[in-house]
Amino acid sequence: MTISADILDRLKAIVGPAGYIDDPADMEPYCVSWRDGWRGDTPLVLRPASTREVAEIVRLCAEARVPIVPQGGNTGLTGAGQPHPGGAEIVLSTNRMKAIRDIDVLNDTMTVEAGVVLTTIQDKAAELDRLFPLSLGAEGSCQIGGNLSTNAGGTQVLRYGNARNLVLGLEVVLPDGRVWDGLRALRKDNTGFDLKQIFIGGEGTVGIITAAVLRLFPKPRESQTAFAAVTDPAAAVKLLGVMRDRLGEQITSFELLQRNCLEYVFATLDGHEDPLSAVYPWYVLIEATGQGAPGSLREPLEEALAGAIEAELVPDAVIAASGDQAQKLWAMREELAEAQKLSGTGIKHDISVPLSRIGEFMERADAALNAAYPGIRHCSFGHVGDGNIHYNPLNPVDWDPKAFAAEREKINRLVHDIVAEMNGSLSAEHGLGRLRREEAEHYKSPVEIDMMRALKHAFDPHNLMNPGKMLRP
């Protein structure tokens, strides 16, 4: 399958000279992922400047049966945003759709186009003395359209929910080129199916999100950060219960870290030091934020931690004495991925299980991998308050990295079999894309796969919208 020159010309005419790229070298960044080596080919990258242009492109592609790969900031981790090899698809990038269309401070909403970068939204909210709480590693380059299409998570899900929870309305170009104006800025609307839910986390397979109404929140006036040792992941879950009983939703982040993760940070990156005087197998990094006067959260946080120490749930803990110290603790967490990369070859998993089973998951997964791969190095961390663990074992030091990488599928199966037995998820926040498509089909029931296919087919009967992502073609 190739796309005819006539169609390519007509597509170019829709967007004009500023709106397309057809030089292979210039198209390269749109065809390759920044990590994990996903790549493909396309004869044309389109960069429409408006919803109207997106609609015209999609309508023409629908008529000519040309498949489209929608792309935001191209920061995804599952190969959902790049074309397949072979050059039979066009890429539609939202990176020229950067308007903030509306701000309604009294309604706590902001209406943005799909191509607005996440930090731009965060910054604009802060200017208005508000918070847009979605926060993740790629925030400086990911775009809100992609964040919504993948239902992005991040470090503040515990308090504010996933991306799904942060949006009130959507504008979507449907696979036939019609525009659905669902840009409602309402907190309650029970007039039929909540259609936006289909596109949030839909990985661009049922339409292209072109704009969204986002929820804003009161900007916290007060923030405290603590770092606590725990004996094991199960203790971390218990500690979360203790902290939430005392501080409620003011517990904004609750991140688990395995000792090894810290060791890799200390060994490979400068400017970090051990926050506690002794060594412990596991830690949690806790952030509490609230609306009280600066300092007012410190006492309840201290009390809750003191209670946990007394109950022998926590052997040692420290509360950051300053914003600088808090930032240092967070830097350790944020540089984990980099430190891990410098320390070996990781096989990454983005799993979730019920919170009550995190300890059991860790024990069983570690045991299974230790038995199969003696010397394998564990380096797990995650958003324990969401039951979401980035379970990323590294190659044994005496293994060739390539040989270890070749074990990827076997290791995935070992880990995901345990996840499946616990009724967990093999992709908690990253999505399926091309990476987990077959695995999802393996573990999900045939009923559920049928439902997904029925939904896809109802909206995209010719399978032209990001085909082969999330579901096999």
Added chain:
Amino acid sequence: MTISADILDRLKAIVGPAGYIDDPADMEPYCVSWRDGWRGDTPLVLRPASTREVAEIVRLCAEARVPIVPQGGNTGLTGAGQPHPGGAEIVLSTNRMKAIRDIDVLNDTMTVEAGVVLTTIQDKAAELDRLFPLSLGAEGSCQIGGNLSTNAGGTQVLRYGNARNLVLGLEVVLPDGRVWDGLRALRKDNTGFDLKQIFIGGEGTVGIITAAVLRLFPKPRESQTAFAAVTDPAAAVKLLGVMRDRLGEQITSFELLQRNCLEYVFATLDGHEDPLSAVYPWYVLIEATGQGAPGSLREPLEEALAGAIEAELVPDAVIAASGDQAQKLWAMREELAEAQKLSGTGIKHDISVPLSRIGEFMERADAALNAAYPGIRHCSFGHVGDGNIHYNPLNPVDWDPKAFAAEREKINRLVHDIVAEMNGSLSAEHGLGRLRREEAEHYKSPVEIDMMRALKHAFDPHNLMNPGKMLRP
């Protein structure tokens, strides 16, 4: 269309003698709504005791093309839960499916069957020192399956979200009789479309919810209730901003009341008195709850209200000095519907608009109705934090109630035209059912109606699941 005796017999055999009703008098409560006079006919009410029985019923009905009306506590307000006149549908009641299947305190989840009554869930959560925050007038008889099928709202949406936000997983019997086991107890799961969203708020038109995994929350340790006068609804919205800036998510409820509502309560019901010494046109009833020591919320609440009084946003306010006083204030709010009923004939609207436009909506709607119906009595209240107003004008005192009731459609049109211009919702929390089906179609775009139909058709191609509800047949 009638249902053959053979099919009726086979349906009875599935559930056994304890599981069906076919005596007309005994079926009457299943055929009539408790309010607004919705009624219909059926030859058979089935009361299956298990998901397996539900699945067998649905499978047989699918084969025989017999339409099914799913019913929970039969407390809905839109005629969605009763059969149509004519007797061509069977009613499937979930009121024998009352098991609490699982409780996981560490994961803050409870797995319940569709027929469990809402207060049972609230009480069980409280026993576990947890909160299930869904709370609404019918809570003593509504069932969780119906709450989820209508995406119920209530008085705590501001803090905890609609019913949609309180569920992690569902079990659903699909229109072909297959069972979808989506009973996952996960806070994060990005493995494809979030299929449960289709059934939440789906009004039983695409399947029957048989069980759900519900989220539990920390039980608040501390609660404060305040009652404040405001000059108009716009001032109430500003006050909400002030309160949330100071107290954040601890503002659990924020209810608006028009002076007339209080007058009707005082005139028709015993045991109420005016909470403030002077008369004001509008009031808000505020509840703040938190995790601190009893009394600890009082100071920030006082400070925030004092600031609002100083800024002339609030002319007068009182904070309940005791639990008794708080309960009295809430009783006034809760008895509003009854007082209104005793005071005249109301034409009810359950609308929402962006918070920033609540004042404008009220002004325009009042002006339009005053012009068309001189002497019409206004009695509006609602969940102002959600932009949701129950806009319920009463007949002018010199109008015959029946003559006024005959104006229903004209009045609906006047009110909903204004809502539509503000991109609002004509059913914020009650759903469409039969009541708002045509109006929704009138105001929604053809694209959106097509999308709703495509979704319905993908799951229920023979239109056997609650046909004619939400969408025209």
